Amino acid sequence: MSGSAMDYDVLIIGAGMSGLAAGIRLAYFDKRVCILERHHRVGGLSSYYHRKGYDIDVGLHAMTNYVPKGVRLTPLPKLLRQLKLQPEDFDLRQQRMSVTRFPEKTLRFSNDFNLFVEEVNRNFPNQTDNFQKLVAAIRDYDELALDAKPLSAREVVGSYISDPLLVDMLFCPLMFYGSAQENDIEFGQFVIMFKGIYCEGFARPQIGIRQILDTLVKKYEGHGGTLRLRNGVQSLRVSNGRVEAAVLDSGEVLTAARIISSIGYIETLRLLPDYQPSRFPCDEGQMSLVESVLVLDKEPVELGYDTTITFYNGSERFSYRKPDQLVDVSSGVICCPNNFQLDKPLPEGMIRITNLANYGLWNALNEEEYKARKAVSLEQALEQVVKLIPDFRGSIVYSDVFTPKTIHRFTGHINGAVYGAPNKIKNGATHIENLFICGTDQGFLGIVGSMLSGISMANYHVLQKT
Amino acid sequence: MTASQIRATILEVIGQILPDEDLSKLKGDVRIRDQVEMDSMDFLDIIMELRKRYGIEVPEEDYMKLATLDSAVAYLEPRMAHL
Numbered sequence A: 001m002s003g004s005a006m007d008y009d010v011l012i013i014g015a016g017m018s019g020l021a022a023g024i025r026l027a028y029f030d031k032r033v034c035i036l037e038r039h040h041r042v043g044g045l046s047s048y049y050h051r052k053g054y055d056i057d058v059g060l061h062a063m064t065n066y067v068p069k070g071v072r073l074t075p076l077p078k079l080l081r082q083l084k085l086q087p088e089d090f091d092l093r094q095q096r097m098s099v100t101r102f103p104e105k106t107l108r109f110s111n112d113f114n115l116f117v118e119e120v121n122r123n124f125p126n127q128t129d130n131f132q133k134l135v136a137a138i139r140d141y142d143e144l145a146l147d148a149k150p151l152s153a154r155e156v157v158g159s160y161i162s163d164p165l166l167v168d169m170l171f172c173p174l175m176f177y178g179s180a181q182e183n184d185i186e187f188g189q190f191v192i193m194f195k196g197i198y199c200e201g202f203a204r205p206q207i208g209i210r211q212i213l214d215t216l217v218k219k220y221e222g223h224g225g226t227l228r229l230r231n232g233v234q235s236l237r238v239s240n241g242r243v244e245a246a247v248l249d250s251g252e253v254l255t256a257a258r259i260i261s262s263i264g265y266i267e268t269l270r271l272l273p274d275y276q277p278s279r280f281p282c283d284e285g286q287m288s289l290v291e292s293v294l295v296l297d298k299e300p301v302e303l304g305y306d307t308t309i310t311f312y313n314g315s316e317r318f319s320y321r322k323p324d325q326l327v328d329v330s331s332g333v334i335c336c337p338n339n340f341q342l343d344k345p346l347p348e349g350m351i352r353i354t355n356l357a358n359y360g361l362w363n364a365l366n367e368e369e370y371k372a373r374k375a376v377s378l379e380q381a382l383e384q385v386v387k388l389i390p391d392f393r394g395s396i397v398y399s400d401v402f403t404p405k406t407i408h409r410f411t412g413h414i415n416g417a418v419y420g421a422p423n424k425i426k427n428g429a430t431h432i433e434n435l436f437i438c439g440t441d442q443g444f445l446g447i448v449g450s451m452l453s454g455i456s457m458a459n460y461h462v463l464q465k466t
Numbered sequence B: 001m002t003a004s005q006i007r008a009t010i011l012e013v014i015g016q017i018l019p020d021e022d023l024s025k026l027k028g029d030v031r032i033r034d035q036v037e038m039d040s041m042d043f044l045d046i047i048m049e050l051r052k053r054y055g056i057e058v059p060e061e062d063y064m065k066l067a068t069l070d071s072a073v074a075y076l077e078p079r080m081a082h083l
């Protein structure tokens, strides 16, 4: 079939951050492109939902990589330029201050990297030189190279920093916000997260994730891209080593010269006709979360809490791994959307708590147990968290808990793995020459990372090739 | 297009990609990337923008020829003469 006889130049599977960003690039450069999304709403892991009159974001605590206007060569301005967007389009408001709290020590950080350096120096005086050398190595590393070999961040960081407590404290926020691996993280990804969280910083759009999603969809459709919601891809048709068409849940068949999939690597291979797991050894992602969302009748600051994000660990060593029980509340993340430098207050007070969780155990529960265990999980999380921040339990007017099972149901990620499989495919290639992956399993993670992933893969596999 | 129209076009394309950059002092014989803060993605966008607007194909092995403003004009002149 010749290119023009195809329905599209490019089909994109999934309308999450990465799929939408890839779509904008392709549509702007006049490719005939269609994004297929199974859900009735865009966003995937960074979507939103309405419950009892409240608007709740799924996957936004904070966007990383915030830099002031004028900075040009860091990920956020890079992606804005690539998408032909202005900084104002994301309407970002900076954080106030965040902390990493361990039993022995607390490290504060903000969008001014100097504060973090001071905090490290003050808390770990004998690591000052080591930390400086680590930061220099991080600054010199090209984390966006698509041909980089995977390195263990534990090994690299351990070769600079000799105090295991500091290592754990540096890793804690970076793991929670972007590690698909247990107890380690690929060094390139570590660098991305280190720069994005410590050197650059946190921000959120005034109104939350819809600001980003609406902007992306408007841009994409404005350039003539087609977006089809409630149109999942059921399978892919392959002939002579090339993917030819996508078969939708409805049975409709769409042909395309190239297909980019954002749904995950194994998730994509499973759409192929002759998929045999043994031919493609690849570990499944295991790291998933329980997220407890608490709506309050007042602003957390009225209760004496003005921190933006608290990363905490209550055990002796920080352990980032799939728990043996439903949820592990001994470590986690507490995010307060109200505690950004907002223009006007949000409609309600809110606290979000994130804890590591076990998909298999949640998935095995029957409906009644599932409900009951969600309530228990919430109680446990609250009990742990009020040891660290003012007790806000009396102000809760609504609570919702979502689990690894929920994440799996709404995004299709195996095991509800928020950061996908542990081994990433940086160049996005598969064994099929015109089938590519972007997003979570390509390896640039988080909201900013996944947009960059979509952009890079669209550039590399389509725009530079045709 | 004449050489000076082509030069103006290239500057206009760079200006679109980097709207907050002052291009008035750009030297013709020095690498553009040494005078303007841009990355490889921006550089590729110049090439893709030329393709989008004028249908000009620049193969990867010729990218170096667009490194300075003067060399870019020389390279594009025969390719844009008919426009």
Ligand SMILES: Cc1cc2nc3c(=O)[nH]c(=O)nc-3n(C[C@H](O)[C@H](O)[C@H](O)COP(=O)(O)OP(=O)(O)OC[C@H]3O[C@@H](n4cnc5c(N)ncnc54)[C@H](O)[C@@H]3O)c2cc1C
Binding pocket: A013, A014, A015, A016, A017, A018, A019, A036, A037, A038, A039, A042, A043, A044, A045, A046, A058, A059, A060, A061, A062, A063, A064, A177, A231, A232, A233, A234, A262, A263, A289, A291, A407, A410, A411, A412, A413, A418, A438, A439, A440, A441, A445, A446, A447, A448, A450
């Ligand atoms: C609770 C939580 C909190 C988070 N907090 C943050 C944060 O504070 N900051 C941050 O930067 N990141 C955060 N993240 C991570 C961030 O949300 C993700 O890294 C990012 O959204 C991934 O985007 P993606 O495009 O790669 O994948 P996805 O969003 O998963 O996109 C894939 C899309 O494909 C669709 N799909 C799946 N199968 C099919 C099919 N067969 N056919 C059609 N469509 C299909 C899915 O519905 C989905 O929309 C959080 C995630 C979660 C879950």
